[in-house]
Amino acid sequence: MVLDERAQPVHVLDGVGPDAVLRRKDQGGRLRVLAVEDHPLYYDGLQLLFQDEDDFELVGQAANRAEAVALTRHCQPHIILLDIELAGANGLDLVSQLCRICPGAKIVVVTGHSERDYLMSALQLGVHAFLQKDTPGAAILGALRTVVRGERVIGQAEALTTVLVEFGRVLRERELERRGLTDQEIEILQLAAAGLNNKDIGVQQFWSEITIKRKMQGIYRKLDVKGRAQAVAEAIRLGII
Numbered sequence: 581m582v583l584d585e586r587a588q589p590v591h592v593l594d595g596v597g598p599d600a601v602l603r604r605k606d607q608g609g610r611l612r613v614l615a616v617e618d619h620p621l622y623y624d625g626l627q628l629l630f631q632d633e634d635d636f637e638l639v640g641q642a643a644n645r646a647e648a649v650a651l652t653r654h655c656q657p658h659i660i661l662l663d664i665e666l667a668g669a670n671g672l673d674l675v676s677q678l679c680r681i682c683p684g685a686k687i688v689v690v691t692g693h694s695e696r697d698y699l700m701s702a703l704q705l706g707v708h709a710f711l712q713k714d715t716p717g718a719a720i721l722g723a724l725r726t727v728v729r730g731e732r733v734i735g736q737a738e739a740l741t742t743v744l745v746e747f748g749r750v751l752r753e754r755e756l757e758r759r760g761l762t763d764q765e766i767e768i769l770q771l772a773a774a775g776l777n778n779k780d781i782g783v784q785q786f787w788s789e790i791t792i793k794r795k796m797q798g799i800y801r802k803l804d805v806k807g808r809a810q811a812v813a814e815a816i817r818l819g820i821i
Contacts, residue, residue: 610637611728614657616674617690618643618667622713626661629717636724645669652681659724662707664691664698672698675705686727690720699734709733752819759802761820768795770821773812 613636617623623641630638639655642648644667652660660678664671675687688709689702702710708727711720715735723733761769764785771781778792785792800806803814815821 611635611658611724612637612639612655613659613661613724614638614640614642614648614651614655615661616642616648616666616671616678617661617663619663622663625717629720633721636721643667645674648674649677649681652678652685656682657685658728659686659688661688661690664689664693664702672701672705675702675707679706686724688724688727688733690715709735711735755818755820759818759820761799761802765795765799765802766815766820768792769799769812769815772796772808773816773821 610633613630615623615626615638617626626638630636636659639657640651642651648666660682662671662674662678671689671691678685678687686708687706688711689707690711690713691698692713694712699710709723709732711723711733712735715723719735723735726733768781768785771784776784778796779789781787782789782792787795796808796811799811803811805811805814812821
């Protein structure tokens with residue numbers, strides 16, 4: 581463990597190995613930032629980024645799960661910069677544990693991964709920001725100030741598009757669940773939207789025209805509409821078809 585020369589003496593930290601870096605626990609009320617990051621060069625860049633900052637103080641570096649837990653417990657950081665790819669661990673697996681140790685901490689994922697699954701997993705865990713490692717320093721600082729105000733940040737436009745698409749999908753699923761439409765009824769609506777009448781839909785579905793008419797009446801009730809055109813319009817508005 582390497583201590584900043586200006587640091588006050590601290591107690592022994594269980595689980596902290598020789599590669600952990602512990603800086604001053606506090607300085608003049610600045611917001612404490614802990615980096616859970618095992619790439620030395622990136623951490624060196626963070627040190628340069630924060631060294632002249634009046635708002636933030638980089639209090640330490642944890643390179644693995646044990647160090648992250650120990651330094652979070654000791655430093656009680658306001659912000660945790662969390663890399664996804666850690667030695668022997670997925671950084672996202674630490675989120676819940678770190679939040680229990682330091683409930684007020686804002687978790688900011690800074691990663692080289694751009695895959696949709698990582699982004700959605702991070703957001704489902706409640707992280708406050710998702711940034712790429714090539715994000716400029718000024719943008720990182722801006723994102724930290726934003727999350728401190730209680731807002732959320734997604735660094736890339738493509739990532740934001742992914743979130744909006746997923747959000748729309750979830751809304752549609754919830755609306756479907758609320759309305760109680762079956763997959764079969766949605767398919768009938770899609771055929772109706774394509775301009776097929778009840779007889780033609782029946783041919784497609786291998787049902788009689790009377791059966792399709794009865795099913796359409798059930799769809800009208802679920803969508804709270806009075807006819808075919810309204811049903812199709814409502815389904816489109818809800819994103820069902």
